[in-house]
Amino acid sequence: MTSPAQHSPAASVPVSPAAETAVLPAVAPAAPAKQDAPAPAVGIPRPADAQASQAATLDAREISAWFGDRKVLDRVSLTMPAGRVTALIGPSGCGKSTFLRILNRMHEMIPSATLAGEVLIDGEDIYDPSRRITQARRQIGMVFQKPNPFPAMSIYDNVLAGLKMTGVRADRDTKDALVEECLAKAGLWKEVAGRLRQPGGALSGGQQQRLCIARSLAVRPRVLLMDEPCSALDPTSTRRIEQTIAELSSEVTIVIVTHNMQQANRVSDQCAFFLAEQGTPGVIVEHGPTDAMFNDPADPRTADYVNGRFG
Numbered sequence: 001m002t003s004p005a006q007h008s009p010a011a012s013v014p015v016s017p018a019a020e021t022a023v024l025p026a027v028a029p030a031a032p033a034k035q036d037a038p039a040p041a042v043g044i045p046r047p048a049d050a051q052a053s054q055a056a057t058l059d060a061r062e063i064s065a066w067f068g069d070r071k072v073l074d075r076v077s078l079t080m081p082a083g084r085v086t087a088l089i090g091p092s093g094c095g096k097s098t099f100l101r102i103l104n105r106m107h108e109m110i111p112s113a114t115l116a117g118e119v120l121i122d123g124e125d126i127y128d129p130s131r132r133i134t135q136a137r138r139q140i141g142m143v144f145q146k147p148n149p150f151p152a153m154s155i156y157d158n159v160l161a162g163l164k165m166t167g168v169r170a171d172r173d174t175k176d177a178l179v180e181e182c183l184a185k186a187g188l189w190k191e192v193a194g195r196l197r198q199p200g201g202a203l204s205g206g207q208q209q210r211l212c213i214a215r216s217l218a219v220r221p222r223v224l225l226m227d228e229p230c231s232a233l234d235p236t237s238t239r240r241i242e243q244t245i246a247e248l249s250s251e252v253t254i255v256i257v258t259h260n261m262q263q264a265n266r267v268s269d270q271c272a273f274f275l276a277e278q279g280t281p282g283v284i285v286e287h288g289p290t291d292a293m294f295n296d297p298a299d300p301r302t303a304d305y306v307n308g309r310f311g
């Protein structure tokens with residue numbers, strides 16, 4: 001167990017045990033679509049802890065965050081169940097992206113940024129001082145708002161880029177199989193199979209975003225964080241990414257930040273509604289199964305937000 005004092009200058013800030021935590025009932029995830037199925041991935045290096053489904057439960061407990069002296073999140077707790085899609089929704093500036101960055105130790109890379117609380121992946125604290133930061137990053141991948149492939153690098157090498165950084169060595173056949181598997185899972189294989197040596201920057205925006213998803217998948221993450229992954233994309237590419245999310249969700253836990261309520265409704269199993277009222281730090285007002293959040297929310301502010309009355 002990690003003390004908040006290890007992450008924050010605000011060690012004296014009282015941390016209430018009363019923060020709520022959302023856990024969904026166990027429901028079987030939808031079966032992935034069969035089309036564009038990957039080739040068998042025999043011999044592909046897998047992390048020692050990988051299971052048949054590598055999805056892990058991510059548990060954020062009492063997360064508070066600061067930029068300098070300014071507190072932007074206050075004791076946010078949320079369980080993101082294995083193999084499910086969790087959408088983080090809420091108006092601009094309420095701390096959704098900050099929360100997401102805390103989930104894979106990117107927040108601490110920002111000068112002046114500090115935090116308190118715990119993030120557990122299948123019960124293990126990713127902020128435990130004995131764990132390396134690269135371990136968290138490998139297990140918990142991130143896809144950003146703007147597609148960010150290495151533009152001059154080939155499509156093939158883009159997929160393998162993360163693998164190289166983690167120091168995993170593989171022979172040519174293994175790499176070929178991994179590239180095909182990840183591109184297929186990201187829904188891009190059929191479109192690029194004949195031009196793997198072309199630069200990643202030559203793809204369309206939607207294809208680049210799916211290439212970034214394939215790149216994230218190559219290190220076999222157990223959780224995939226997505227920060228408004230479709231906001232720079234056209235409706236057709238957006239639909240394709242949403243389809244990819246549905247196909248991936250049985251094998252990797254997905255946490256997505258989105259401003260698009262229709263998208264949150266379409267892709268997620270559960271939602272958490274963040275709000276920072278009148279200059280106060282962001283909190284989770286309400287969370288729960290997506291159907292309930294959209295059709296029968298408990299808090300009137302949630303109803304107002306999901307129905308577009310503010311934000």
Ligand SMILES: Nc1ncnc2c1ncn2[C@@H]1O[C@H](COP(=O)(O)OP(=O)(O)OP(=O)(O)O)[C@@H](O)[C@H]1O
Nearest residue numbers: 067072090091092093094095096097098099110259
């Ligand atoms: N690097 C930073 N330095 C200082 N303050 C920051 C930084 N990043 C975010 N903030 C502040 O933290 C608060 C939460 O920002 P965050 O980006 O997490 O909100 P958000 O809900 O994701 O917003 P949006 O929906 O507009 O992306 C905001 O008040 C923002 O101004």
